[in-house]
Amino acid sequence: MSNATYAASETSTLSVSRIGKDEREAAASRAVEVARKHQHLGDMSSSARLCVEDAEGTFDQGFFDTAHARALRSLSYSVGVFHAAYKEIASTPYALMLRNAPYPRY
Numbered sequence: 001m002s003n004a005t006y007a008a009s010e011t012s013t014l015s016v017s018r019i020g021k022d023e024r025e026a027a028a029s030r031a032v033e034v035a036r037k038h039q040h041l042g043d044m045s046s047s048a049r050l051c052v053e054d055a056e057g058t059f060d061q062g063f064f065d066t067a068h069a070r071a072l073r074s075l076s077y078s079v080g081v082f083h084a085a086y087k088e089i090a091s092t093p094y095a096l097m098l099r100n101a102p103y104p105r106y
Contacts, residue, residue: 021064023094024064024065024068024094025064027064027068027092027095028055028059028064028065028067028068028071029059030089031055031067031068031071031072031089031095032052032055032056032059032067032071034071034075034085034088034089035048035051035052035055035070035071035072035074035075036052036056037085038074038078038079038083038085039051039052039074039078040078041078041079042077042078042079042080044077044078045077045078047074047077048074048077048078049074051070051071051074051077052070052071054070055067055068055070055071055074058070065098068089068095068098072086072089072090072095075089075090
């Protein structure tokens with residue numbers, strides 16, 4: 001990993017860690033709610049449903065970052081990345097910080 005990449009990763013980690021647990025929980029809860037609402041749409045609804053199940057399970061365990069990511073993936077399967085629901089969840093400041101976080105995306 002180059003120094004520039006490491007510096008960006010470190011900055012992203014610091015930014016995500018500054019968001020309080022309540023804010024992370026609220027953002028993940030909203031993402032899961034929207035994904036649950038749209039999970040039956042689209043040609044890949046079975047994949048969307050699996051992602052929602054993962055999102056709900058990780059949310060219940062307190063892994064809000066992963067729950068948010070799985071809910072966003074569900075939306076990409078069900079309605080696509082150009083849909084207003086996907087854009088709503090993906091464009092929040094929390095989602096933008098998570099996108100640059102240095103841990104695996106699912």
